[in-house]
Amino acid sequence: MKKTIRIGTRDSELALWQANTVKSKLENLGYTTELVPVKSTGDLVLDKPLYEMGITGIFTKTLDVAMIKGKVDIAVHSMKDVPTQLPYGIVQTAVLERASSDDILVTTTKIDFEKPCTIATGSLRRQAQWLNRYPHHKVVDIRGNVNTRLQKLKDSDWQGAIFAKAGLERLGFANGDAIKSPSFTGAGEALHWMLPAPAQGAMVVVALENDKFCTEATSKLNDIRAQICTHIEREFLRTLEGGCTAPIGAFAEIIGDEVLFKGCLFSLNGKNKLEIEKTVKITNYQEFGKKCALHILNNGGTELMAQIKKQINK
Incomplete structure (x- = not known):
């Protein structure tokens, strides 16, 4: 029996565009799909800044629950909205070719x-x-x-x-x-001078780890260059423990056989800035984002992150 892949998505115009893009790509590969739009807390609560709501993955949590409950099979997200630590049992299966990160x-x-x-x-x-x-x-x-x-x-x-x-x-x-x-x-x-959010411009597909059919199907959409660059950026973010609550920018770009990475951490008022720019061979990209983040933390970043968290949690 051929399985219909149920694609969970937020119901905003942009989220539906992204989900329809994945739908089209899967159907071009011969799969049968349907969209299942779901409203997230981030879409419903519009009178508070995101950092004040104190919820990790505010735009993704509802879809995570729907997937775990068996209401959808996969979810499509703007990757910058996705927590660096996915819920237990849910895995990243594809990063699509990246659009502009500006x-x-x-x-x-x-x-x-x-x-x-x-x-x-x-x-x-x-x-x-x-x-x-x-x-x-x-x-x-x-x-x-x-x-x-x-x-x-x-x-x-x-x-x-x-x-x-x-x-x-x-x-x-x-x-x-x-x-x-x-x-x-x-x-x-x-704003070419402004470092983007980690994984900005990238779309990601997630699925249940034990759903072999959907993980195999969606993995065919993966763009390896986008996967490498977003991995480095999100590893940088995860090591700094920023989530949505700190002014952290990160951008990785493959140039020849190397990856150029730029990362930054700012105070909330923008007066203090810590930044790094380094290159690494593509073959050594694993742990590169973590190393760049540790450099920031060891050069004033630990104190700055503590100050930011204190200000936000007032």
Whole structure:
């Protein structure tokens, strides 16, 4: 009997795009699939910053439970939303070819960065890096799916808001420097200087470890270059013990037979910055992210992480 692979996904427009991409790829390989949309806590609670909600994997937990209860067979996530420690019995089976990892500043008018500005982002990482570069600016929290955040920017007196470029491109909202959705028109500027969240721009598929049919099927979608780079970035994050609650950036890139890695840890106000840039042979990529994180921890990072946790847990 041929099994239908039930694909669990959040029901936001972007999450459905990602799930449909996996659905199409599996069906092109001859598998039968169906989508099972599920709302997550992160989608339902929009009036609190993520770090204040104190839940690991806020966008993935509901799908994890659905999988363990047998309601879905696999789940598709934006990899940056996935905790570095997966629940017992659930395994990563594929990292798809990575899209852009850049952050992008979306604006409705031209900005004079020398003057005071208000920039919206719900990410501590983006907030800290922005304040490090523009200490005279103000950052405010913003939540919701892509369409909701674009609408909030349109209705506000903010000068701009920061998004993941990959999300805007996947929804067809980004075309060069132009940003256009059904209800929003503005401009976008890629922030090449800002280190992304670990695994930003990557999509991951997870399945139950003991489900041989689904693990074998989805493993055929794996992109080895994306897998290596995101492994290093997430290992860096896991060793720093950042999760969603610290301003941590990480990006790995394969160049020839080497991997170039850049990582950073900031204080919440952006004033203190610890960073590292190193290369390693691809064949030695295992434990590389951990080694880079230990360098940060041994050079002021342990104290800075303790300070961040104390401030967040007040």
